[in-house]
Each structure stands twice: as structure tokens, then as C-alpha cells.
Amino acid sequence: MQYNDRSNCGRLGSADIDKTVHLAGWVDALRDHGEVLFVHLRDKSGIVQLVFSPEFTPEEICRQSTSLRSEYCITVFGRIVKRAEGTENPNIETGDIEIIVTDMTILSRSDNLPFPISEKAMMGSTNETISREPVSEDLRLQYRYLDLRRPGMQQFLIKRHKINACVREFLDQNEFIEVETPILTRSTPEGARDYLVPSRVNPKHFYALPQSPQLFKQLLMVAGFERYYQITRCFRDEDLRSNRQPEFTQLDLEASFIDEEFIFNLIEELLCRMFEIGGTNLPRPFPHMTWQEAMDKTGSDRPDLRFEMYFVEATDIFTQTRYSIFKQILQRGGVIKGINVKQASESLSKNVLQNEYAKQIVPGFGAKGMTWMRVTGDQLDSNIVQFFSKEEQQTIIKRFNASDGDVILIIADPSLELVNSALGRLRLHVADRLDMIPKDKFVPVWVTDFPLFEPTEEGVTSSHHPFTAPDRIDFDPADQEDLLSLLSRSYDIVVNGEELGGGSIRIHDPATQQKVFAALGLSPSEAEEKFGFFLRALDFGPPPHGGLALGMDRVVAMIMKTPSIREVTAFPKNRSAFCPLTQAPSLVAHEQLAELGLLDLGKAESLPGSDQEQDTIDYLSWVSRIGFEDNERPMIESALDDAVKMAQAVFGIAQEYEPAISVVRGQNCFRKGSSATRSSFVETGALLKNAPSVKGDYFRVASILE
């Protein structure tokens, strides 16, 4: 069968009337009227209606057509005709025409489908309605190749391709070159767990899959490429979310002899072009917000600016308050902040505020409670308003810019971090519940001036990674207070409260880099051991440089207006990092493990750097040579637990006895009337000749009860 002359279903139109066409695709839907049969034929380009009728279709073909079923793969020849008046279908692009079939071949048949594929008349609607009924994602992933037949899903991947192409074209125009960096590499300084790959050639050594190409891209700057980018896979072994997969795609880029402004301009232009592919215009320039401002106003370092409802600082209003809860919190150096939910008194009834928000939702955010006040006229109305003086009430109204119908929500706590976090989540919760977030609105913002370090129990740690440039270099690595006052030259690009990417200007001066390591408590030798190859590169004239990485999955998902990056990933993993289609990850053959030297890792001392304790049950399983399935483990665990408890109980009762291997004293028993006879094979040694070890006339058995 030749397909050279094949046409695309979805591209046919009135201009093609009377032409003879060759089509191939899948049976999207069929309607059998006995004599005449209508088929929607679908290929990548769209849908067109086929007509099988004895008037013009050969008898044999008509007969074959009755065996057609959904998703059969067929090819047809036919003539394009204008549809009779009144039979046009406005729901499909090709609704003005149809194909009179003159020949048809069934290329392959399909089983009954596990879920509907055809989007039928919904073709005309937007992506938001992919199918009329949602199908469980588990099933979709198991039959992903069928899921991906749906036009809506194809659009996601096609648009993703267009976005990738747009990125490559734009960066090429700006003299960035795409360089591939290793996937098998060593652990990089990002904070997440690594995926490890054992090396066969170097037994007991492991590669790490990159969490990002961070060090390599900086080395490319040292190498003098000046502008690099890569659309590359990154890996992090952390729990999954709807916007987090264990492997994900980053647009990673880095440039030399640039500053923050260069990155802002470049990325704004790039993002505008990318969003345009989804039909969205992002207004430029993007607003900026310092990390401090973002935290103060929204309690989050990725503020959602589609709506206001910013935090109002209210601590000073209550310095003289009689309200004992506030009073106590302020005595402990606490903070009081709130938000004004404009014109919400109808939706937020006293009952909702007190019983839902104050009692359940806000405590769920980690705060002890929530104070609420409804504004009626110029009065405050609340369950605790009587504790506040007239002056306090007036100041509250003024400070929160409150008017009739508003609802003021206040959270107080000794910890500023807790107030910010709880009030930030409350802000989002209320906005979502009251439908205050405009649909189809996209508000980007650059968040800058992050703290360089965060405090830890021992000292400080990098907020991003240790190669981020500080805003000043005259700091004292030993002065914790000084360190915590340092800001970094880093920036995150946030859209609608989701972090799409981030980056920084890097340190290119070895002395500064040493100071940062010193601040982190890394001795020169430790730094050498971890990043020696990279630090050495800084000794050879590194250029000033910086860059950024964009989470492509998130960007594409946002452009396509879908909440989950799994929708824009061809073959994603589910929540348990498992692929229902391929059943990965899977057990592997014993021989494979042996070849990789992974069989004798049971004992901690055989694996340098490993300090994990051996699992008791695995050990007992090994000792007793009795295998078990994973689902039997809980049972064995509880049995073992019981055994241990019993042993302890017995030992507690009978401490004077020495523990013995056997409870019953060992002795030989004979049937009544018979006496012990000694086998002649004992004398020759033949009886125990196959025993692994012999003691006297006995052979040893495995000490499975040790």
C-alpha cells in the first residue's frame, strides 16, 4: 500500500469538492443506518465524515464496512462532495463536506476500548473539556497510547513542541548555543535526593542523575562559550505532586558578561513569545518584588498577584490591648497581621468564620486560631469585639481601609514565620473560595533579593546553592548575624503564584567562593572533596556570569491552562513514582545485581559512606533461606514483634535461667518395644556423607532460630 498521495482529514474543505482523495486514520465514531453507514475518520489533523452507501460504494466494500468498529485503523479512497443542505455539521471543521467511499481497507482491528477516545461533537469546544466524562488517571496512564489518541491530548504535546521550537529559535537568534551535558554524573549541590545509577566498571561506585546541569553550565562559561542553553531532563528523588515529577524538563541557560537586567529582558521576551503560542499576552515589563516585600505582603516567596488582599501589619495597634490572647502573644515578642476580605460579609457568615475558619481551617494551617471582625456600617462586629477599645477599633478600621461589608481576618502568633505562612495560606484559601481569582489572567512577577543564607541548628545554609553571588563581599564568614543579613543576587520568575523558574548571578571570584564555603562551615579540604573540579576551574580566569532555569513542564502546563504537568508529559509517572504503562520501576534479575556488585551490600561496612542499619527481617530471611513477598512483610513484622515481646516477657519472669537454644531438653525417643539400633552406615560414614558438617554421630542444621 502506498501512502504518498494521502491527504489529511482535517485539512479538507469546500475547495476540494469533486476531488478524489486517499485517506488513512482511525474510526472515531460510526452510525449504521442499515443501508447507509456514516463514519467519522480521524487522523492527526482532524475529523472528516465518510459515507458508505450502496448507491456509489461497491457491494463488497459495503459488506466489509459493517464489521468496522471504534478505533479500527483503516484507509479509504473516495470522492469529496458537498453535503446536502441541512446535513452540515457545524461542530467539526470539515462539516461542509463528506467523503463518498469507493474503496476501503481495514489495516488493523482494535479491541473494545478501556475508556472512550472519541471527543465527538466536543471537538468544537476548548481544551478545558477534553472528554465529557473524566476517566481515572491511573487507567489513562496504563493505556497512555490510547489516551494520547485524543485530539485534546495531542494538542498538548503539539503545542509543547511548538513552544520548544520557539525557545530554540529565540535563543539561537540571541547567539545562545545548545550544549548537551552528562546525564550520568556526580551529585550536584542542589538540595534534593539523588537518583543513583550503579557503575559496573567501578564496583560499589554510583553515578548520580543530575538535579540540574548547574556546575556544567558554569564550566561552559569558564570554557568561554559566553551563552549556553539546553532543554534537558533533570531528576529529583522526592515525593511527587501535580506539578512535580521525578524527571522533569528544564530550560537551562547561562551567559557571561551579563547582569540581572540582561536576564530579566531576555526571559521576559522569551516568556511572552511562549505564552503567545497559547494565545496569552503577558504585559511587559514584568513587575519586581523583593523577597522581603513578598513575604510581608503575601507570606510567600511566590506571591499570587492576580488579586490583592495583601497583608496588613497590625502589631502596633494592640500594644496596649486588654484582649488577653493578643496581650500574651505580644509579651512573647509576637506578631499580629491580617487581611481585609472586601465585601465578603455575605459569603463569610459568623458561622463560617467561627466554626470553619477559626476552628478548623486556620488551625490546619498551623496557627493557634484566627480572629475575625465583620464591618457593619462603621462598627466592628465579632465574638470578641468587646475586648477592644474604641480607639483600637477605629485604628483597625482605618489601618485595614475597611468599609461596610468587609471582613477582617487576623492571625497572631509569637512566630513571624508562622503568621506569614498561615495568613498566606488563608489568603489563598479565601480567594479561591470566594472566587476572587480571575480566570485566564496571568500575572508574572520577578522576586529578587532573597536572603543568601538561612539559619540552621548548627549555623547557616545556602538558600539556593553555594555558587550564588552575594550582594556584597565584605562580610565576615564567622559572624552569623552579618551572614543572615546578606542578600543574594538571585531572582525567581513567578506567575500566578507558581514558581516557573529561577536563577542567579554566580560567584566567579575564588576568594569570595572560599568565604562562602567558610560561612557554610565547609573546610577547604571538604570543599575540595565535594567540588574540587569546579573550584579548580575558578582558578583559570572565569568570566562574570549568571543564568536561569525554567521548569518547562510547568510553563507548558500553565500556557495550556491545565493544572497538572502530567497532562503535558507524554509518559508520566503516577503519585508513587510508578509508571502504570511499563510497570517501572521493577525487580531485576539476580545476575544483573551480581554483575553490578550490589549483592553484598547487606552489611553496612561493605558500603563506604553507608551507615544504614540492616533490616532485621531481611537478615532473618537471609539466614533462614526463606523468601517472602512484600505484602507478607507486615505479617512477619508483627509476628516477629510478638516473638520479641514474648522473649522479653519470659526473660523478665525467669532471669535466673541462662537462655538456651531449645526449650525442650534434647533426647532420643523410641517407639515402645523397639530399641535403638545403630546403623551399619554410621560406621562407614555413608549415612552422613552428604551432611554439611558433622559432630559425633549428628549433623548440624541451619541455626535458623539464632
Place this chain on the structure above:
RNA sequence: GGGGGUGUAGUUCAGUUUGGUUAGAACGCUUGCCUGUCACGCAAGAGGUCGCGAGUUCGAGUCUCGUCACUCCCGCCA
């Protein structure tokens, strides 16, 4: 690791609160009829370990406990 939700026909879901006849609906599927449908129509039919396991009970889809799977949130993670 912690918390919430869900699990009943191929699919999407009722039924579970308050245990009680043969577990239902829609779509899909199978067969038959139908020459203009496009969510075709009409008629008939098949299809269920009610996630799994224990328990309570005369009796469990329904109540209790455990367990598994999926999913959302927190932790974790740029």
C-alpha cells in the same frame, strides 16, 4: 513521614447515613431492524470476587478493625 478524599458493570456514577427481596442508572459492548446520521433512532441481550482480608450479626455493598491502590494537602522539594 503526617492528614483528608476515593475505591460498586468496560467507563462515569447512584445505593452506605438508619445492615434486610434477585445490587441499579447512563454511556459503552453484542445481536437484530433502519437510506442522512453526526451524543442517530428502535428492540433484545450479555456484563458485578461491591478493592482485598478479618471481625460483629440470623443476615454486611452498608457497621468495626486491618490492609492495598489511586488522588489532594502538609512535610520534603526550586
